[in-house]
Amino acid sequence: MKKATKNDRELVVEILTNSFDENQSVNYIVKPDNKRVKRIRALMAYSFDICTLFGEVYLNEEKTACALIMYPHKKKTTLKAIWLDLMLVVNSIGIGRAGKAMSRETKIKSRYPKEPFYYLWFIGVDRTAQHQGQGSKLLNEVINDAEKQNLTILLETSTLKNIPWYNRFKFEVYDKIEFTYTLFMLKRP
Known part of the structure; x- marks a missing residue:
């Protein structure tokens, strides 16, 4: 696993846009119009930018899988963060x-804990490399990174079939929220 650079931004955005195209949680947020895929791309670009400011963006060695990590306890209100939030509203969510x-x-x-935690915002694998163990390998490396920092990992998923995969890595559902879909909140102590 290596840290992504600004030069990797488009690759990460592409992987995540394709990975989350049919995701209920993502499609709940983005404006549902004929620009939906472009809006998902804007959401992923925003997420990349926010994680480079207040977290980490990782790629596997093959550059076919990525993970966006956020440290909510490190997030600050800055002019750059405010600008990114405004652009997210304009380009993805809709006013x-x-x-x-x-x-x-x-x-x-x-529903988040008060103490610092390691937030796995997004993890995705290029469609051509899925079901080859690359996501699992990257998730193991993310877990090792969180353990080195002595931080609990939190994530959410709206994809029911992903829960058994996360369970294999000792993630447990600790809460769920009902929207027009069910959002499962998982943690790995």
Whole structure:
């Protein structure tokens, strides 16, 4: 696993856009119009940029899998962060849906622990490399990174079939939230 650079941004955005194209949670946030895929791409670009500011972006050695890590306890209000948030609303969520997105985020954050944690925001594998163990290998490396920092890993998924995969890595569902879909909140101490 290696840290992604700004030069890897488009590759990471492409992997995540394809990986999360049909994801219920992502499609709940992005404006559902004829620019939906472009809006998902904007969400993933935003996520990359935020993680480079307040977390890490990792790629596997083959550059076919990526993970976006956030450290919520390190996030600060800066002009850059405010600008990125505004661009997310304009380019992905849509101004009329901003309240819905903020309400969703408030519900999710209310269930986070008070102590620092390692937030696995997104993990994705290029479609041509899926089902070859690359996501599992990257997730193991992410787990090792969190253990070195002595931090609990948190993540959410709206994809029911992903839960057994996370369970194999000792993640447990600790909560769930009902939207127009069920969002499962998982942690690995």
